[in-house]
Amino acid sequence: NAGVTQTPKFRVLKTGQSMTLLCAQDMNHEYMYWYRQDPGMGLRLIHYSVGEGTTAKGEVPDGYNVSRLKKQNFLLGLESAAPSQTSVYFCASGSMADYGYTFGSGTRLTVV
Amino acid sequence: SQKIEQNSEALNIQEGKTATLTCNYTNYSPAYLQWYRQDPGRGPVFLLLIRENEKEKRKERLKVTFDTTLKQSLFHITASQPADSATYLCAPYSGSARQLTFGSGTQLTVLP
Numbered sequence: 001n002a003g004v005t006q007t008p009k010f011r012v013l014k015t016g017q018s019m020t021l022l023c024a025q026d027m028n029h030e031y032m033y034w035y036r037q038d039p040g041m042g043l044r045l046i047h048y049s050v051g052e053g054t055t056a057k058g059e060v061p062d063g064y065n066v067s068r069l070k071k072q073n074f075l076l077g078l079e080s081a082a083p084s085q086t087s088v089y090f091c092a093s094g095s096m097a098d099y100g101y102t103f104g105s106g107t108r109l110t111v112v
Numbered sequence: 113s114q115k116i117e118q119n120s121e122a123l124n125i126q127e128g129k130t131a132t133l134t135c136n137y138t139n140y141s142p143a144y145l146q147w148y149r150q151d152p153g154r155g156p157v158f159l160l161l162i163r164e165n166e167k168e169k170r171k172e173r174l175k176v177t178f179d180t181t182l183k184q185s186l187f188h189i190t191a192s193q194p195a196d197s198a199t200y201l202c203a204p205y206s207g208s209a210r211q212l213t214f215g216s217g218t219q220l221t222v223l224p
Binding site: 004033035040041042043045048058059090092099100101102103104105106 | 116144146148153154155156157158161201211212213214215216217
């Protein structure tokens with residue numbers, strides 16, 4: 001039982017490039033979330049999903065898009081990467097029956 | 113706007129003592145509050161949840177209190193061990209879809 005798996009674990013992008021971060025969970029959770037974590041800022045919610053085919057904006061959605069075509073996957077896209085998007089990105093999932101979130105191990109992204 | 117403050121960025125205590133971490137929130141009326149542990153380079157791990165109608169919750173050496181009048185939660189680790197060294201995050205529930213907003217965390221170091 002893998003829990004929440006994020007790929008890739010590390011990535012370096014040039015300004016203006018695009019990329020997609022993949023999050024996969026095998027716990028049949030309804031809710032999925034993308035956070036970014038920066039020093040001194042804590043975890044900030046980018047986008048979230050309450051079920052397959054649904055997405056919604058969080059606290060810091062600008063410059064990101066998401067899709068949830070399958071219940072187990074939640075994709076985070078960067079349309080045109082900027083240095084301000086250098087961060088560690090965490091995906092999390094949760095179910096209606098269990099209030100604790102399960103987090104992935106993170107993707108460390110550097111935009112140069 | 114909603115705000116979460118965790119007592120200090122870093123807390124050092126001696127092995128065997130009780131560590132007490134504070135989480136204060138403003139402009140919230142959370143229905144529940146969660147605590148997570150995060151180790152360097154890893155995603156947060158869920159520890160405990162406490163609901164607004166619960167004064168106290170325990171799990172092994174962990175104890176959480178929730179004072180909705182003071183708008184504060186306290187997180188205690190009794191008989192602390194060096195293995196308890198980590199960053200601890202509090203997260204009051206806010207909004208819909210079970211969105212959690214996280215504090216920036218307190219880094220706890222237990223000295224042998």
